[in-house]
Amino acid sequence: MKIVYSGKEFDVQESINGFEAAKLVDPEKKNKALAFRQDGKLFDMNHVVNGGEISFVMPEDPDGFEMLNHSCSHLMAQALIHLYPGCLFGFGPAIEEGFYYDVDFGDRTITEKDFPAIEAEMKKLSKEAIPYKRKEVSQEEACEIFKANHYKVEHIKELEGTISLYEQGDFVDLCRGAHVPNTSYLKHFKLLSVAGAYWRGDSKNKMLTRIYATCYPTKEALEEHLHILELRKQNDHRKLGKELGLFMLSDYAPGMPFFLPKGQIVMNELTSYWRKLHARENYKEITTPTMMSRSLWETSGHWDHYKDNMYTTKVDETDYAIKPMNCPGAMLVYKNDIHSYRELPLRLSEMGHVHRHEASGALNGLFRVRAFTQDDAHILLRRDQIESEVKNIMRIFDEVYNVFGLSYRIVLSTRPDDFIGEVSFWDESEKILAQACKDSGHEYQINPGDGAFYGPKLDFKLRDSMGRTWQCGTIQLDVNLPHRFGCFYIDENGEHVEPVMLHRAGYGSLERFIGILIENYGGAFPTWLAPVQVRLLPVNDAAHGEYAKKVYEDLRNEGFRVEIDEATEKLGYRLRAAQVEKVPYTVVLGNNEAESGSVTYRIYGQKDQITVSLEEFKKLLHNAIDQKLRF
Ligand SMILES: [Zn+2]
Numbered sequence: 128m129k130i131v132y133s134g135k136e137f138d139v140q141e142s143i144n145g146f147e148a149a150k151l152v153d154p155e156k157k158n159k160a161l162a163f164r165q166d167g168k169l170f171d172m173n174h175v176v177n178g179g180e181i182s183f184v185m186p187e188d189p190d191g192f193e194m195l196n197h198s199c200s201h202l203m204a205q206a207l208i209h210l211y212p213g214c215l216f217g218f219g220p221a222i223e224e225g226f227y228y229d230v231d232f233g234d235r236t237i238t239e240k241d242f243p244a245i246e247a248e249m250k251k252l253s254k255e256a257i258p259y260k261r262k263e264v265s266q267e268e269a270c271e272i273f274k275a276n277h278y279k280v281e282h283i284k285e286l287e288g289t290i291s292l293y294e295q296g297d298f299v300d301l302c303r304g305a306h307v308p309n310t311s312y313l314k315h316f317k318l319l320s321v322a323g324a325y326w327r328g329d330s331k332n333k334m335l336t337r338i339y340a341t342c343y344p345t346k347e348a349l350e351e352h353l354h355i356l357e358l359r360k361q362n363d364h365r366k367l368g369k370e371l372g373l374f375m376l377s378d379y380a381p382g383m384p385f386f387l388p389k390g391q392i393v394m395n396e397l398t399s400y401w402r403k404l405h406a407r408e409n410y411k412e413i414t415t416p417t418m419m420s421r422s423l424w425e426t427s428g429h430w431d432h433y434k435d436n437m438y439t440t441k442v443d444e445t446d447y448a449i450k451p452m453n454c455p456g457a458m459l460v461y462k463n464d465i466h467s468y469r470e471l472p473l474r475l476s477e478m479g480h481v482h483r484h485e486a487s488g489a490l491n492g493l494f495r496v497r498a499f500t501q502d503d504a505h506i507l508l509r510r511d512q513i514e515s516e517v518k519n520i521m522r523i524f525d526e527v528y529n530v531f532g533l534s535y536r537i538v539l540s541t542r543p544d545d546f547i548g549e550v551s552f553w554d555e556s557e558k559i560l561a562q563a564c565k566d567s568g569h570e571y572q573i574n575p576g577d578g579a580f581y582g583p584k585l586d587f588k589l590r591d592s593m594g595r596t597w598q599c600g601t602i603q604l605d606v607n608l609p610h611r612f613g614c615f616y617i618d619e620n621g622e623h624v625e626p627v628m629l630h631r632a633g634y635g636s637l638e639r640f641i642g643i644l645i646e647n648y649g650g651a652f653p654t655w656l657a658p659v660q661v662r663l664l665p666v667n668d669a670a671h672g673e674y675a676k677k678v679y680e681d682l683r684n685e686g687f688r689v690e691i692d693e694a695t696e697k698l699g700y701r702l703r704a705a706q707v708e709k710v711p712y713t714v715v716l717g718n719n720e721a722e723s724g725s726v727t728y729r730i731y732g733q734k735d736q737i738t739v740s741l742e743e744f745k746k747l748l749h750n751a752i753d754q755k756l757r758f
């Protein structure tokens with residue numbers, strides 16, 4: 128039998144397994160590989176190799192990480208049956224950064240206090256190197272094996288064909304596999320948290336205990352991940368937002384953030400950056416009303432399809448709705464004039480404040496809100512302009528995300544089952560969006576069937592400094608809304624033609640974007656966004672207060688956001704306070720500075736103190752702000 132490995136062909140005996148194949152083709156991997164791949168499928172190492180092309184799953188690979196974590200969920204379950212006999216298991220999948228298992232502990236409550244005992248049992252089982260054994264049984268046999276667990280039986284009854292089980296020692300689980308060879312492959316794991324989770328996510332079902340945990344290939348990788356988790360906790364935007372005085376929430380308006388003076392500065396800076404950029408790119412800014420009458424929302428289709436998410440009211444016997452989206456308003460603006468084909472693309476931008484009803488349980492700081500500002504734009508264009516305009520938008524997004532040091536990936540969502548319009552238009556549009564990605568040098572993933580009912584879309588998933596991804600930007604193609612509103616332009620021959628539309632947002636929601644930035648920067652905003660850019664510390668008020676005032680006036684007149692922290696406290700204390708409040712530039716003013724007209728500054732998070740003339744300091748600040756440097 129022939130197998131191909133890493134481009135080379137090997138003649139091997141029939142019916143060798145993964146271990147034996149590894150020994151022949153790449154001996155180093157024999158005891159390290161978790162499983163092998165053949166024809167796009169994963170197999171346990173002790174499974175027979177059927178010839179053809181094979182490769183090995185190593186712990187560092189993305190599917191290796193998933194396999195470690197999935198296997199570790201079985202290991203945790205085995206530890207749990209030893210410690211809590213009779214507990215019943217629901218689902219226990221690998222997730223992006225680890226795994227969880229949903230468990231019915233009966234009357235017992237499991238908390239984080241129980242974690243050390245569970246981890247100790249897992250360590251013990253790991254040392255025993257218990258093999259994972261695959262078994263295939265019929266549905267009836269599976270039901271018999273799991274008869275004590277109605278969750279598993281319910282699941283088995285939904286499956287078809289033979290059912291695979293994985294057995295390790297005294298524990299057996301329903302599972303597709305593949306798995307690592309034995310429990311000793313799992314050494315670097317940590318239980319993280321517990322939460323309640325309804326069986327199958329349905330609130331009519333029993334609430335199970337979900338235990339979140341993670342498993343990494345090495346001790347270092349696990350420690351690094353735990354460090355990031357700790358950072359995420361410290362940088363939680365709800366906590367920092369309060370400490371830094373950026374925003375507040377009130378029970379008088381759940382999910383509708385209030386921006387405090389310092390947070391408003393961040394909001395204003397983001398907005399003015401956006402405004403300048405879009406003016407350069409020939410966008411025309413508009414503002415449309417917050418509340419518009421029912422008939423508008425009927426025309427747009429929102430009244431029929433989106434009413435549950437809208438806040439409505441009655442004025443003079445007429446139904447009104449607060450806008451959940453800016454699109455219908457933009458349509459009215461477009462229709463206010465007759466447009467020639469020469470005016471297209473017409474780019475109508477709007478910082479639109481929208482309201483959407485979210486369940487109260489889903490609300491989360493600035494991340495999940497009921498009121499937010501979209502950096503929206505509706506671009507009306509001819510069909511032959513779609514590709515170049517999408518590229519234009521991608522260029523703008525690229526520029527914006529770069530400023531914040533956020534990398535991203537793009538997802539193309541294609542025609543859903545429930546779509547409107549012609550299939551040919553969809554096919555063509557999807558091709559255009561894909562081509563735009565390729566031409567601008569971006570890879571993209573396809574999310575089949577996840578487009579909006581009116582057109583395909585590109586979503587931009589940003590990655591922050593702590594390894595999380597956030598869906599922010601979006602470009603959506605729409606043929607529906609211009610049609611519903613009877614929009615047209617006059618073409619070369621004087622005919623009325625329906626334009627197509629692109630909806631697009633870069634930040635997505637300003638509120639959410641600010642939440643992301645707070646966490647991404649750990650509250651230490653770059654100078655251009657920082658609510659206070661410079662804090663002046665006179666060493667002694669009597670001797671240096673006068674000079675500090677002069678510097679203050681000078682910097683203020685140049686437009687910098689500057690404060691004086693007078694010498695009511697010791698210098699060391701005030702220096703620490705400036706660090707805690709994450710002010711980019713802390714300036715100490717003493718005898719030397721006052722005599723020579725200089726300043727001694729220290730940058731946030733750095734130890735060096737640097738003395739420069741006041742003029743030079745201003746230049747340096749201007750540069751940091753104009754270039755949008757971190758400091
Ligand atoms: Zn499994």
Ligand SMILES: [Zn+2]
Nearest residue numbers: 452453454630
């Ligand atoms: Zn829109």
